[in-house]
Amino acid sequence: MNGWDRVRASGSRFSQNNGETTRTMSRTVTLGRVQPQAPGHRTIYCNDREANHHLRFKGNSIATTKYNVLTFLPKGLFEQFRRVANCYFLMISILSTTPMSPVNPVTNVVPLSLVLLVSLIKEAWEDWKRFQNDMAINNTLIDVLQDQRWEGLPWKKLQVKQDDFFPADLLLLASANADGVCYIETANLDGETNLKIRKALEKTWDYLTPEKASEFKGEVQCEQPNNSLYTFTGNLIVQKQTLPINPNQILLRGCSLRNTEFIIGAVIFAGHETKVMMNSMNIPSKRSTLERKLDKLILALFGTLSVMCLIGAIGSAVIIDRKHFYLGLHEMSRTVEDDQFNPANRFLVAVLNLFTLLTLFSPIIPISLYVSIEMIKFFQSTQFINKDLRMYHFESNTPALARTSNLNEELGQVEYIFSDKTGTLTRNLMEFFKCSIGGEIYGTGITEIERGVARQKGTKIQEVEKSANFKKEKGFNFDDPRLLLGAWRNEPNPDNCKEFFRCLAICHTVLPEGEESPEKIRYQAASPDEAALVTAAKNFGFFFYRRTPTMIYVRESHVEKLGKIEDVSYEILNVLEFNSTRKRQSVVCRYPDGRLVLYCKGADTVIYERLADGSEDLKKVSREYLEQFGSSGLRTLCLAYRDLSPDMYERWNEKFIQAKSSLRDREQKLDEVGELIEKDLIMIGCTAIEDKLQEGVPACIETLSKAGIKIWVLTGDKMETAINIAYACNLINNEMKKFIISSETDAIREVEDRGDQVETARFIREEVKKELQKCFDEVQQINSISGPKLTLIIDGKCLMYALEPSLRVMLLNLSMSCSSVVCCRVSPLQKAQVTSLVKKGAKKITLSIGDGANDVSMIQAAHIGVGISGQEGMQAVMASDFAIAQFRFLTDLLLVHGRWSYLRICKVVVYFFYKNLTFTLTQFWFTFQCGFSGQRYYDDWFQSLYNVIFTSLPVIMLGLFEKDVSASLSKKYPELYKEGMRNVFFTWRVVAIWAFFSVYQSLVLYYFVAISSSSAQNSSGKIFGLWDVSTMAFTSVVVTVNLRLLMMCNTITRYHYITVGGSVLAWFIFAFIYCGIMTPQDRQENVYFVIYVLMSTFYFYFTLLLVPVVALLGDFIYQGVQRWFFPYNYQIVQEIHKHEPGDGWTQMMEMEIGNQLTPEEARSLAIAQLPREISKHTGFAFDSPGYESFFASQLGIYAPQKAWDVARRASMRSKPKIGKKN
DSSP: OOOOSOOSOTTSSSSSOOOOOSOOOOOOOOTTOOOOOSSSOEEEEETOHHHHHTTOOOOSOOOOOSOOTTTHHHHHHHHHHTSHHHHHHHHHHHHTTSTTOSSOTHHHHHHHHHHHHHHHHHHHHHHHHHHHHHHHHHTOEEEEEETTEEEEEETOOSEEETTOBOSSEEEEEEESSGGGEEEEEOHHHHSOOSEEEEEOOGGGTTTTSHHHHHHOOEEEEEOOOOSOTTOOOEEEEETTEEEEEOGGGEEOTTOEEESOSEEEEEEEEOGGGSHHHHTSOOOOOOOOHHHHHHHHHHHHHHHHHHHHHHHHHHHHHHHHHHTGGGGOGGGOOSSHHHHTTOTTOHHHHHHHHHHHHHHHTGGGSOTTHHHHHHHHHHHIIIIIITTOGGGOBTTTTBOOEESOSTTTGGGGSOOEEEEOSTTTTEEEEEEEEEEEETTEEEOOOOOHHHHHHHHHHTOOOOOOOOOTTOOOBTTBOOOOTTTGGGGGGGSSOHHHHHHHHHHHHHSSOOEEESOSSTTTOEEEOSSHHHHHHHHHHHHTTEEEEEEOSSEEEEEEESSSSTTOEEEEEEEEEEEEOOOTTTOEEEEEEEOTTOOEEEEEEEOHHHHHHTBOSOOHHHHHHHHHHHHHHHHTTOEEEEEEEEEEOHHHHHHHHHHHHHHHTOSSSHHHHHHHHHHHHSOSBEEEEEEEEEEEEOTTHHHHHHHHHHTTOEEEEEOSSOHHHHHHHHHHTTSSOTTSEEEEEOSOSHHHHHHHHTTOHHHHHHHHHHHHHHHHHHHHHHHHHSOTTTSOOEEEEEEHHHHHHHTSTTTHHHHHHHHHTOSEEEEESOOHHHHHHHHHIIIIIIOOOEEEEESSGGGHHHHHHSSEEEEEOSSSOSHHHHHOSEEESSGGGHIIIIIIIIHHHHHHHHHHHHHHHHHHHHHHHHHHHHHHHTTTSOOOSSOHHHHHHIIIIITHHHHHHHHHHOOSSOHHHHHHOGGGGHHHHTTTTSSHHHHHHHHHHHHHHHHIIIIIHHHHHTSOBOTTSOBOOHHHHHHHHHHHHHHHHHHHHHHTOSBOOHHHHHHHHHHHHHHHHHHHHHTTOOOTTSSGGGTTTHHHHHTTSHHHHHHHHHHHHHHHHHHHHHHHHHHHHSOOHHHHHHHHTTTSOOOOHHHHHHHHHGGGOOHHHHHHHHHHHOSOOOBOOOSOOTTSTTHHHHHHHHTTOOOOOOOOOHHHHHHHOOOOOOOOOO
16 A cells, blocks of 8 residues: 655655645544544645645654653653642752751752652653554554655555555555455454455556556545544545545555555555544543542641641740740840740741741651552562463463553452453354254254353253264364264255355355365455354365355365265355345355355344245244354354346346446445345254353453442444353343343434434434433332343444433433443444543443553543453553453452552551651650740651651561462452452541551650650669650650551561561661761761660660550550451451461462473562461451351342340350361
8 A cells, every 4th residue: 555645755854754635623532523624625636745745744653652852851740749748748848948947958858859750760661661662663664655666664655565554544546456355454443353345446446566556646535534433535536537435445544454465555644643543542641549549648647737737836836925934035136046936926936836847747748658659569560460370371471461550559449341342352263153954953062151051050061072073173163963074964954954054155255365175274254253154164065265256166075975076166146245234145146057046144133034935833943043042142143045037137136236336325225126136035044153252251250240340341343243242251141131222223224214414313312312211210110139130232323422411421320220231333432431431420440451452542541451462463552551361360450469459558558647647746745845846856867767767668568468368269259359449448437547546656655755764764873865765765666666567467478577677677776876976067966875875774675665565555456356346358258268278379370380381480480479478367256247248248148237245156156176287
């Protein structure tokens, strides 16, 4: 294809660009809407660079990065200062440089600078990866016509070879195939890997060589760039002749060329003006919900800080006037420091002390919080998610990939999953599974759906042994010795069987590739179903091996006599193609003996309407088989035929030729002509094809549903296909109440046939409103507890109107009442709009998962985007937050890593809140003792290093290794996931409880030390001074908060012991060094030798043992009461499995993998084994309140918690005796 009409000369910004015209207006993209363009069209001059040059069309380069060189610093800093805490730290840093600050400004400015630097480096690294991906695409070489020869240029294409991707939207001019036909794969647009046919206008077929192509002069007048993938309006003016252009001549960016050596094309839209790019959205800046809630907590802490400062400021104004007149403060000079203690101006004293206390109490908001969380999330992503062998796909050698670490905890709170179908839920593997011929059913296989239904009912399915003749290949998974190896000749209806197999071998548009042998031939089909049917015909002895524009060649074996093989050629006279309205495909063929036959295959509804009278028993039996196949999750087609007389065919063919050459309403006229011949058909039988799901999809969806997650399927496929898949993966079952809103109704078709677009839009809008209201009224009458589960099925045309502002609330309310939703025939932007509707309207955490470029907008619109690294390119992965190889890995990603990440981050945040509030409150209580003067209680370096060294590492270990239950138990009890949905671990109630114990501990830590030290003496008989008392209090604080961290851990590893012990030890080492050195330039004379004096007294050791115990006593009692009387769900599971050794996953993986591990995989396994758990689950028997409610909810039963007789329950409780395992 060709990017002939280039817009700029080689010296311009994009040296080679595509030709388009009419200056492009600035565009805005609204989800699900085609934007009106002005002026109404653009003109492109083919092979005329001068005419195109002044129009300055956009280049073909694309960018998906968040930043560029100019915007990185301002936009990056803006992203950082969106965090409330960073704004607060900036303010404190500024205040610390003023004379009112009691601390050195370096202690605030340096940590803030480091925080910003680390965060900006992380953002730059992630955006650099996006930039590299963009450059790889933009620098892809393509052949462009220059001076009558092809030259390789980046993304400016003239000639596209087989398996190449189109880099721009192109007008097809010529093809290496006959009749200007080419085959394309649109997987990156609509998710479908089946081939589509595009055909050039006959006037341009000859422009195949560089010499001929350079002679082409034409003018393209077409619509302005828009986001509608399935429409195109334009004209090609060639040699003063105007030819209409429709979507059949347009090749969209992202599609790939198949079964065609090369094609020639002219660029219509380039770069960000291509339809697929206009369906994309800018890379969003995603912040997790928990991070936004953290901002609210920071604001609450700031409010607490303001109250503390206000109390201190008012106290200083009162006390300075009443008590301290004897200090002679009235004789001070007029400096800021003196004004701060001037009793003559109490208001100024209060204001100045307010700012002093603000810097003094600033540690209440930890500056290391965000750095620690960023570090924890980074290691969670790179070491745990990326290297989890449970999410490693061995067949494709693809591990899981966390492309961003910002959203780890969001994975633990997902309530809605929006999934693509093709390539995400399915493997795109259609297999011929069963069939019915002449009222007899064939095929002994059992589908996944049948097994699933049997499991639900508790029944066993009798597996049938495979026959000796069974041979499975791609597209064919059929086993029945009655038909294989020519055995069908012995059936009661061999003639019907023969017609059935010939219909399979002839009625299709499949192209054979490769050698003409059954073992090596490959079939390229417009539908994976067609390939499966032709493969089935081959296995039944009717081998289709060659096609020309007018002939089909079939090698028929076992026809009359076993072992006989005969090559038969069938002349294809007419093909009536399949479309969503006809729902059938027909072929008129002539046998070598002159017999004229119409073969037809299609949906049962349309075939049955066209059957000849009679054979009622066959129709009835076949319908029963169809229902049986459908309930097994199989895709069904009916096959029929009709013998034609030569006279009748000739009369009909004249009408067909007239309709085919019509310039107006061609499709409608062809449909009408088809109706004339597709009647009085004779039923042959029906086929049943299994659309193979990805491994583990039904089980994954069932597990996620038990976890309370609702799954929506958004697909570009037709409704029947989507419904079949929904059945196959247990998203829909026969017990559900289904609401179907479709535009394929007789009333809507009748209005559409009139051709009045305004009237059609009005009518469909009214119909959609009626259906939504009707469905919603039914929902209101259904009991939500005992009534059936609900599912909504809606197609893209109806969805377009349902998403309008006047109807979207009704759609949202209806959808929220349904346990599953299936949206069919939706565009990429409609996918994004549906996702945004739930995200913004329902205020729920959403996750989108897909594998093609058509899923990018949906992935970016959700809170979390997951890309499947499958067979449809890497566009979805490039735009995603997380990438996995199989849909089933969502179970581990959400229920294991998501839960753990959420639990860990919540504990990290509340622990930071606790330890800093406790530390700051001891300073606050001291303020009451020092007359609210702003005197610091701790040394500057003590205060600065408290967060950075003495309490930093243990909380990181908590964030990395905390696990409430093992991975296997997390999946065994998916109900546990609901705790994250309800956000039970990070609520204001949880914060209030931690704040209460923080206040209690700070009072104990300050007053126990302060009061006990008032009579304490050192070895020389001197009483302790301020720095002795504050150093003793600081030591107690460090020990207490580190021990409190161990109390909140469900899993304690050797790293916990090392970091907690190391943090306490680091304090003592620092104190020994810091208190042993003094220089004239610093303030260390305050604490010089203090630690040595303290540690020489018995008081130090007694206080160090007593104070932390008393401080933590309240927490210990609370944890025991909470675990006994008000247990969380995970605590119930802990008690049930507390005597079990572990989840055994490591041993299982070692047995399954054996010697297959590469050195890198072995390293990953070793990481997964570390650290070894030491279970700390104690203190609760599973007969306490909450036990019954938890397991009742697992079974879908409502059972509220009850008040129990504690004494009776405790007295009846007995522990099971478990023998020690060797």
